[in-house]
Amino acid sequence: MEGLLDRNWGTFKNNELFEKLPLKRLKKTFDKKNDISTERTKEYNLPLINAKAGNNGIMYYGRECDWESEELTLDVVNDGAISTGMVYAQPQRTGTLYNAYQIRLKDRIPTYRQLLFLQRCLQTNIQLKFDYYNKATWDDKVENETIDLPLKTSSDLNNYSKFDIDWQFMEEFIKELEAERIQELKAERIQELEAYLIATNLNNYHLTDEEQVLLDYKPKFKSFKLASTYVMRGKLIEVDEKGLFDIVPTKKKINANSITFDGRLPYVARGESKNGIRGYINFDEQYLNPKDTISFGQDTATMYYQPNAYFTGDKIQVFKLNEAYGTLTENIALYIISSMKKSFANFVWGQQSFALDVISEIPVELPVDVHGNIDFEYMSQYIQAIKKVSIEDVVRYKEKIITATQNIVNE
Structure with missing residues (x-):
């Protein structure tokens, strides 16, 4: 993407920017069967991180009263054959179950877009350095690794500090990615829909008056x-x-x-x-x-x-x-x-x-x-009309996804 490679970048030690959060379980005893759930419910509504690849590092949910939690953090997985060294951005309040930990910026509260930028930069620098036999723990390991971040254009490249980090660029960069994703969704929707409509002879998926009468007809x-x-x-x-x-x-x-x-x-x-x-x-x-x-x-x-x-x-x-x-x-x-x-x-x-x-x-x-x-003619025409109705439903669903994505970006 334009603007990313032609930026000035600075290298920072992780413990210069981040601190590990000592989030604990508040409930004295722990019964996995009864104290956590794989599905989010009204009772079990607190995301819990652990050694998970995918689903933003979350496999279980717990009760808010049972766990210490924090929001706008980075979740670092320290164990797992596949997941070691993965990093996830956690914008919502999140607790820690096991085999992972949360870190946060010391001197500022980031926006969610800035958190996403940090997540990618940190994971790029640490993921390949750790594995199942070399855990990605914080103390004396990940904290001593580095992270590369963009600097303000006015920064002195021979003498920069964390105050030169260009947070606004991170914000705008992720915002631009989100806008591109919306365009991709729109293009994908159009291409998929056009290909299907051509293949099924449903180029015009709006019901004709005759088809509407057909759907109301009782044979x-x-x-x-x-x-x-x-x-x-x-x-x-x-x-x-x-x-x-x-x-x-x-x-x-x-x-x-x-x-x-x-x-x-x-x-x-x-x-x-x-x-x-x-x-x-x-x-x-x-x-x-x-x-x-x-x-x-x-x-x-x-x-x-x-x-x-x-x-x-x-x-x-x-x-x-x-x-x-x-x-x-x-x-x-x-x-x-x-x-x-x-x-x-x-x-x-x-x-x-x-x-x-x-x-x-x-x-x-x-x-x-x-x-x-x-009446084979009726059967054929009836199914064709039903296909059109279904296509309209799919179009509306796709448009809802695009609208929801736009709303998230605008927020």
């Missing part, structure tokens, strides 16, 4: 059996010619332990996230299952629309839309999956709950037109 529903056919022990079983899917077994059950996930084609398992995709592999493409189908985890009832051809592991069935109904699209699949989940939730399962002969008979409620046929 008629009719039950359809889940399966038209299914395959069991190599035999094709016919269920109902008007059933929704032809259920076929995966072309090959690929053991996840026998492959590496460093390829280009999706491997679908029974997980409940990432569209069921565990990773991407390279494998004989003759065993790919067809695209535009639904993968169904037979022992978990997890189901996902798969727009691309995919490999699978064990206990996955492939739901192909009955040819009489045309090609399965993403919107139609999402609508049907939602209806299937409702049907499964109301079904009384036995030990063989997800056996094909059981699930094939499950009735699925779907909207129909005036002729009693499945």
Whole structure:
């Protein structure tokens, strides 16, 4: 950043600028199970520092009455295989649990921005000098290390003191970083949103009048059996010619332990996230299952629309839309999956709950037109409208994050 490298810098011993705070536990006895919490609550509302990497060095919270505390300090971690030598800025009142300590400036109360600047400068100078076997304790160690800080432009570089430290520059430097972060958030929001809208044909995510009417419309529903056919022990079983899917077994059950996930084609398992995709592999493409189908985890009832051809592991069935109904699209699949989940939730399962002969008979409620046929056009348009509503919610959420960040900077 401009102005950082072309500044004059001075080197100071840590104990010249900082003092260690002897913060203690006030409660005579300590019961970890009952005296601290991993979550902040009304009772346990005091952050406690310890040997923690991440989360600003805080892993637990205690009662304010049980701990001495201080605010606007630097938290130095003195132990831990990963965390030794890490430094955190603690603007709020904070207590000390163990394997860390707090230091503060001797002669001034810094702003939070100045504290952030000090945090980075101190950690840069000490983190790599200490480790698990060489603790970053204050006495005779960290206190004797140095910190490099910017000096006022009028300072005599041959004879400067702590009074030459440019605190205003620290303030402005961090403020500029915060402004850049806000711009990054805005740019990130725009890029992510535009990419998603283009990919999903939702460039205009505001509801049209027709879509608003569609969301208010109450269609008629009719039950359809889940399966038209299914395959069991190599035999094709016919269920109902008007059933929704032809259920076929995966072309090959690929053991996840026998492959590496460093390829280009999706491997679908029974997980409940990432569209069921565990990773991407390279494998004989003759065993790919067809695209535009639904993968169904037979022992978990997890189901996902798969727009691309995919490999699978064990206990996955492939739901192909009955040819009489045309090609399965993403919107139609999402609508049907939602209806299937409702049907499964109301079904009384036995030990063989997800056996094909059981699930094939499950009735699925779907909207129909005036002729009693499945209204695929309504389903597709309805999901598209719901996507637009969801996108608006995401946009509002992103804007709230940006506004909150701006408010913090302004404060």
